[in-house]
Amino acid sequence: xxxxxxxxxxxxxxREAEQAGVGAFCTGDFVDHDAYVTLAEMAxxxxxxxxxxxxxxxxxxxxxxHATAMRQLHAKAPGRLFLGLGTAAxxxxxxxxxxxxxxxxxxxxETVEAVRAWLRAENGDKxxxxxxxxxxxxxxxxxxxxxxxxPVLLAAFNRRMAAAAGRVADxxxxxxxxxxxxxxxxxxxxxxxxxxxxxxxxxxxIITAIDDTAPERAVADARRMIAFYLTVKTYDxxxxxxxxxxxxxxxxxxxxxxxxxxxxxxVTDQMLTEIAICGTTADAKDLLARRTDGLPRDxxxxxxxxxxxxxxxxxxxxxxxxxxxxxxxx
Numbered sequence: 001x002x003x004x005x006x007x008x009x010x011x012x013x014x015r016e017a018e019q020a021g022v023g024a025f026c027t028g029d030f031v032d033h034d035a036y037v038t039l040a041e042m043a044x045x046x047x048x049x050x051x052x053x054x055x056x057x058x059x060x061x062x063x064x065x066h067a068t069a070m071r072q073l074h075a076k077a078p079g080r081l082f083l084g085l086g087t088a089a090x091x092x093x094x095x096x097x098x099x100x101x102x103x104x105x106x107x108x109x110e111t112v113e114a115v116r117a118w119l120r121a122e123n124g125d126k127x128x129x130x131x132x133x134x135x136x137x138x139x140x141x142x143x144x145x146x147x148x149x150x151p152v153l154l155a156a157f158n159r160r161m162a163a164a165a166g167r168v169a170d171x172x173x174x175x176x177x178x179x180x181x182x183x184x185x186x187x188x189x190x191x192x193x194x195x196x197x198x199x200x201x202x203x204x205x206i207i208t209a210i211d212d213t214a215p216e217r218a219v220a221d222a223r224r225m226i227a228f229y230l231t232v233k234t235y236d237x238x239x240x241x242x243x244x245x246x247x248x249x250x251x252x253x254x255x256x257x258x259x260x261x262x263x264x265x266x267v268t269d270q271m272l273t274e275i276a277i278c279g280t281t282a283d284a285k286d287l288l289a290r291r292t293d294g295l296p297r298d299x300x301x302x303x304x305x306x307x308x309x310x311x312x313x314x315x316x317x318x319x320x321x322x323x324x325x326x327x328x329x330x
Contacts, residue, residue, distance in 0.1 A: 001328055003050070005203075005301040008038055009318040011045040017318070018049050021325050024299045026054035026084065026203075031096075036069040043076040051077060054173050054203060054301065055086030055155045058111045059099045063134055066111075067118030070150055084173045084203070085111060086155030089232065100133075107133045109164045112152050119152070121145045153203060158237055159190040166194025171201025176303055177229050178204055179274040180294030182238060204296030205303045207276040208284070210320035215279045218317070220264055222278040225305035226271060227251040227263035244271060260308060277302065281323045288327055300328065 005024030006017060014025060025046060027038040035056035042051040056066070070083055087093075087108050093101030101107070114134040121127045123143045129136040154165035155173040165172040172191050174183065183204075191200055207225050209218035230239065230248050239248045247266045254262030274294075277284045302324060304317035 002295055002297060003299045004325055004328055005050070005299045006318055006321065007205075007301055007303050008042055009315055011041065013315055013318050014042070014045055017322060018046055020322050022049060022322070024050040024203075024301070026052060026301055028053055028055055029057045029060065029088075036073070039069075039073055039081075040076070043073055043080075046077075046080075048080075050080055050082060050299065052082035052084055054082075054084035054153070054205075056084065057088045057092070057097065058085040058108050059087065059093055059101055060097045063111055063114035063129075063136070064118060064138075066115045070119065071148060074148055074150065082151045082153060082170075082203075083115065084153045084155060085115070085169075086173070087161070089234065103133075105160045105164050108154060108161065109168045110134050112154055112168045116152055119148045119150055122147055151201060153201060156187065156191070157235065159186060162187045162190035163194035166191035166200055168194075169200070171203060171298070174202065174204030174296050175229075176205035176207045177226065177235065177238060177275055178294070179242065180291060181274075182241065183296070184293055186238075186241065201298050202296035203299040203301070205301045206295065207278070207305060208302040208321045208324075209276070209278040209305050209317050210281055210284045210323065211317070212280050212320075215283065219272070219278050221305040221307075221309050221313075221317075222276040223264035223267040223272060224260060225307050225309075226267050226275055227255070228307040231255045231263075242271075242274070244268070247271065277324070281320070284321075284324060285327050288324060295328070 003023040008025050008027045025042055027035050029035045035053035074081055087104040090101050093099050110131040110133045114129045114136055117127055117129040123145045127136055127138040151170040153171040153173050154169040156162040156165045157175050162172055207222055209222045211218040231252055239245055247268050251263045251266035277287050302321040304314040
């Protein structure tokens with residue numbers, strides 16, 4: 001069975017979740033939280049679970065900065081860390097972060113390699129990496145290094161990035177939109193091709209909203225989350241793969257006009273059942289049972305919707321998702 005994970009729900013819920021059997025927690029970057037600051041809280045607030053960013057913005061920090069943060073946190077949670085890197089949207093890099101983001105696949109692949117050069121440096125060795133986007137030639141005389149085999153994963157949505165993840169990273173991190181057919185027909189074949197047949201770790205997000213007292217609201221939250229994700233044109237190959245161009249055109253028109261209810265209404269029942277786990281606990285278990293090949297092989301993050309959903313309701317969804325422990329298919 002896959003390892004049941006969830007986005008970091010805060011120390012109180014996480015303690016309850018870890019005791020119940022949740023085996024992994026992840027965090028990320030956004031305008032109101034920093035992946036590595038949150039990861040320090042996660043290291044202090046957990047005992048056994050895997051922890052790491054899934055994802056942190058790859059281009060917002062140098063490879064040195066990513067690696068030193070992980071090296072320091074390793075002292076607090078040895079053997080439990082992973083590093084998930086993601087390119088983020090082009091506009092985020094350009095308009096928020098003010099960093100180059102051209103050639104994102106090649107740049108991300110080099111970032112993985114350069115971060116790994118720092119993580120695997122032994123005391124007394126020079127750290128060297130030479131690429132198109134990153135160059136390192138560091139002679140660190142202080143005895144503070146030593147090889148750390150922290151897995152470095154790469155978030156991948158489309159074929160080229162999945163192939164890069166297979167080629168240079170220790171695994172791939174899937175998006176919350178992923179369906180069974182997208183994993184099976186697009187992501188896994190590309191990652192295998194990049195890895196020349198070698199297996200790679202799979203992690204991934206699953207939009208999960210369970211509420212036995214108000215299942216209609218949970219379903220509406222899941223629909224809005226799906227709609228919000230699909231406003232991004234980067235995912236057009238995914239939309240075309242499923243034949244969902246018409247409803248996506250409607251939800252994007254609703255988004256442009258600020259009609260969030262219209263966005264949710266544009267998400268069809270087929271889209272909802274293929275992407276999300278939502279409704280009552282019984283509904284969620286039934287949907288989960290149908291996703292035998294639609295989940296990441298190794299770690300699945302059962303993630304509450306975040307678009308127009310407050311912290312209190314997200315925490316309630318996190319607690320409700322614990323009912324799925326033991327129901328995750330092999």
